[in-house]
Amino acid sequence: MNACIIVIGDEILSGRTLDTNSNFIAKQLDLIGVSVTQISTISDNPTSIVNKLKESFSSDNDFIITTGGLGPTQDDKTKQTLAEFLSDQLVLNQQALDFITRLYCTNGRTMNDLTRKQAWVPSSSEVIINRYGTAPILWTKKSNKILINLPGVPYETQAMFKEFIIPKIKKEFNLPHIIRRSVIVVDYPESELAITLTDWENNLPDYISLSYLPSGARIELRLSAKGFNKTILEEEIAHEIKKLSFILDKKLISTTTTNIVEIIADFFSKNQLTLSIAESITGGNISRKITSLAGSSVYYKGGITAYCTQIKENILKIPESFINTHKVVSEEVAKKMAINCAKLFNSDIALSTTGVAGPGSDEFDDSVGLAYIGLYFKGITYVKKYNYPYLTRDEMITWITNKALELIYFELIKNK
Incomplete structure (x- = not known):
């Protein structure tokens, strides 16, 4: 079965609000065997809504799902437009009104006319009470298709979709x-x-x-x-x-996991090896990745963020003269960092990173995007050079982090 998702809202189109609903809905549908063929974002304009609904109903989609436009304010036009599209009229749904009334009474608030207006729905639509808000969800059958109208507030939409809409779809349809x-x-x-x-x-x-x-x-x-x-x-x-x-x-x-950290952890644990890390350009990001996995203390001894030159000198014991001769972003310094990190933590394997993430160069005028990764293992130190001048600062840090994790894996396999 197929579905399309229509995101309604000028605030989405302007870029001021990020649409997270369509991503969530698509993932949930995918889990039950419903394929999303299209995700569209349109304005709150009634003409745009009608045109998109007509297009969607002429497609081969079994489910047409909209988010947004069900609220009580003037810019929420989905319900009225939907009624016109269905050649229907809005009627007061007593169940929805009773729920909204109880909700307001519980919170000690007085319900106004705009809020009461949310209980008005197309007469042909089945109402699903929104347990997380005041705008009811609409389920409408038309032309052998199901139209599902959801509010735009993410925590309402996503909770209701997972807890009520997905079970309803599974109950009413034979899904692959x-x-x-x-x-x-x-x-x-x-x-x-x-x-x-x-x-x-x-x-x-x-x-x-x-x-x-x-x-x-x-x-x-x-x-x-x-x-x-x-x-x-x-x-x-x-x-x-x-x-x-x-x-x-x-x-x-x-073939069992897509997480490189899990792959590395499994290898270290099985081979009873230990790891330490000295990071400069990556600023602790590799250590964060390693320790994000429960049980990493079995093999990970610890790390140091040697971000400034003085820490490399004082903690990793790399002489100032050595750094001045070779520059802090160099093959030689990356090698020293890895070797001395292994000594500092008494680990079997040590990893090091040094480089320039940008946007400006370092104190030695090294070019932005230059980086070295060092890896010490069994008395041998490997150093890899990388140069990515086109990456942003965040992209550079992420890329070198991933490269470092991959380097660990490759050298472990080589020396297995």
Whole structure:
């Protein structure tokens, strides 16, 4: 089954308000096997609403879902426009009025005429009481389609959709299963990976689709199978992942999780290795990623954010003369940081980062976007150089963080 989502609101179009509802709704529908074919954002103008509804009802979507425009103010025009579109009229729904009245009495407030107006709904619509607000949700059957009108307030919309709309859809319709599995591929440019997988992808069953989801230097390959026999779907997905494992070999680093930190944690734990980190450009971001996973204390000894040169000198014991000779953003300093970090924490493996995130250069006039990652392991230190002058500061920090985590994984596999 298919659905489209119509987001109604001038405040969304102006950029002043971020639409989070459509993302949430799409995810919830996806979990029950309903495919979202389109997400549109339109103004509160009645003509725009009617035109979009006409377009949606002429499509092959089974569900047409709107958010916004159900409130009591003058700019909330969805209900009246909806009634006109349905050739219907607004009538007082006593159940909705009773709920709003109780809500106001409980809060010690006096209900005004605008609030009372929210209990007026198209006569052909089924009312679903909004447990989190005053605007009732409307469920209308028309031309073998279901029109669902939701308020725009995110905490109301999202809670009601998950708790009431999703169960109602599941109860009233025979929905397919959707089985998803992801694998993580590294060190493989997306275009080259696509070429490598051409024959395999062309021979996938019709009910299995493939998505390429790049994230930094990693690519998530997501396989989605849709059908009514869950067992067959799971077996077919597993069979295709075995084929992928054979084709991609060691460049496929996980078939069970998409989280690189989980992959690293599993390897450290199984091999009884310990890790420490000395960060400069990444400012503690790698340590934050590592410790975000419960149980990281089993292998992670600790880290230091050696952001300024003095900390590199005083804590990591890198001589000032050495830094002045090679510059703080250099292969040599990254190497020293990793070696001395391993000594400081007495860890088997140590990681270091140094670089210039921008927007300006550092005290040594190094170019923005230059970075080095050092990795100490078993008496050997590896250093990788990176240069991304086109990235913003935040993007640079995120990118180097991801590169550092990937470097840990690759060198561990190499020395396994």
